[in-house]
């Protein structure tokens with residue numbers, strides 16, 4: 001019987017380990033998508049500034065072309081000034097020149113503002129791209145680590161499963177059935193040590209009589225409160 005108990009203890013250890021590893025494995029894809037999202041956000045920030053820069057470049061180009069047209073118009077109007085015959089026409093022409101000059105001056109102001117904007121966006125873009133490069137390195141390292149962890153977990157789980165297979169055939173059928181039933185009812189924990197007279201499954205003191213029996217007997221015993229299979233944990237009970 002002693003042998004059966006140690007087989008059950010080992011079986012519980014392997015089952016719990018598989019459970020722990022599987023839980024960890026389930027969390028890793030979430031971790032990966034969080035890393036992806038964070039990288040996406042940083043990358044989008046660069047795209048936004050890049051777009052704003054492009055918009056300001058285009059606006060600048062448009063204003064330059066409007067100014068060029070305005071300057072052409074000014075030149076032509078000034079040329080026509082020489083052909084003017086009457087004073088009235090002359091005054092009208094001067095007025096037109098003034099209007100065109102005002103417009104051109106406004107274009108020049110806008111062009112200056114746009115140049116400043118372009119400069120600001122360019123600097124911002126450079127900073128963000130530098131930041132993104134650094135972040136990418138970090139992101140790729142982290143991702144690689146997570147993927148390695150994932151495959152290492154797979155290997156560990158496989159090893160536990162193999163050990164479990166080798167073990168299962170040695171456990172008596174009735175005991176295996178009992179184990180499976182308790183495990184199902186007790187959230188995966190069917191075999192627990194008694195430490196200093198206390199069942200580590202339900203944390204209650206087992207009756208002294210049962211405790212004595214546990215020390216002496218080779219029987220497979222159960223906790224009277226939680227029904228889990230119990231064993232005496234010699235290592236942790238010294239001095240108790």
Ligand SMILES: [Zn+2]
Pocket residue numbers: 199200201202203204223224225226227228
């Ligand atoms: Zn118990």
